[in-house]
Amino acid sequence: MPADEPRGTDESGWEVLEASADALRGAMRLFPTGVTVVTSGQEERAEGMTANAVISVSLDPLLVLVSVHKEARLNPRIREEGYFAANILAADQEGLSRLFASPERSSGLPAIHSLGGGYGSTGAPLAAGALAVIECQLEEVYPGGDHDLFVGRVVVVRMGDTRKDPLIYHEGGYTTPRPVERPGEAGAFVDSVRGFDVRLQRLRDRKRR
Numbered sequence: 001m002p003a004d005e006p007r008g009t010d011e012s013g014w015e016v017l018e019a020s021a022d023a024l025r026g027a028m029r030l031f032p033t034g035v036t037v038v039t040s041g042q043e044e045r046a047e048g049m050t051a052n053a054v055i056s057v058s059l060d061p062l063l064v065l066v067s068v069h070k071e072a073r074l075n076p077r078i079r080e081e082g083y084f085a086a087n088i089l090a091a092d093q094e095g096l097s098r099l100f101a102s103p104e105r106s107s108g109l110p111a112i113h114s115l116g117g118g119y120g121s122t123g124a125p126l127a128a129g130a131l132a133v134i135e136c137q138l139e140e141v142y143p144g145g146d147h148d149l150f151v152g153r154v155v156v157v158r159m160g161d162t163r164k165d166p167l168i169y170h171e172g173g174y175t176t177p178r179p180v181e182r183p184g185e186a187g188a189f190v191d192s193v194r195g196f197d198v199r200l201q202r203l204r205d206r207k208r209r
């Protein structure tokens with residue numbers, strides 16, 4: 001049986017798949033994320049790459065992690081420069097995301113031109129029009145299979161026009177968030193034992209305080 005063939009449906013209704021790259025990709029397609037362009041280096045050495053494997057790791061100390069493929073041009077650049085910036089893209093920046101996810105894109109000055117925001121305090125290139133930029137000094141690099149995990153200490157946070165919607169990556173395409181139904185309409189977290197909506201209960205508790 002090929003690794004990505006379904007094993008069949010179990011008694012609880014799950015379609016159980018052998019672990020494989022396709023199965024993992026298929027599950028992660030269902031996990032919407034924001035989109036960043038991670039940058040490092042200046043002038044001819046400038047590099048940027050679209051990345052959604054970006055997480056806030058710790059608040060004390062302030063640490064952010066970016067997972068970068070071992071073969072990506074950005075990988076050696078962050079190691080050499082010792083800093084990076086995660087530019088959090090707005091809904092109107094899909095073009096920038098597509099550009100910096102393209103293997104044919106230019107590095108160096110054309111990349112700086114496309115990003116259009118000059119340099120940050122760390123020296124990392126900034127994307128004009130980004131919702132926010134998190135600038136980091138490189139703290140540690142951990143191996144992560146075919147990727148490397150770059151952990152940075154946050155040194156500067158820049159806030160842009162936060163009224164704009166974020167760019168979202170979901171099911172292999174780009175979208176923007178839809179407003180969530182109000183708790184009163186949604187019945188979102190029904191506790192299967194007690195049979196009440198946990199979120200509504202919490203709201204009521206809060207009002208009582």
Ligand SMILES: Cc1cc2nc3c(=O)[nH]c(=O)nc-3n(C[C@H](O)[C@H](O)[C@H](O)COP(=O)(O)O)c2cc1C
Pocket residue numbers: 035049050051052053054067068069071072073074097100101102103104147169
């Ligand atoms: C929405 C999106 C998110 C991505 N996230 C990552 C990521 O977190 N890490 C990574 O290494 N590549 C990621 N990629 C793929 C790279 O952007 C792409 O492969 C890029 O061309 C790699 O750089 P290179 O051309 O220098 O190899 C992502 C692509 C897209 C479209």
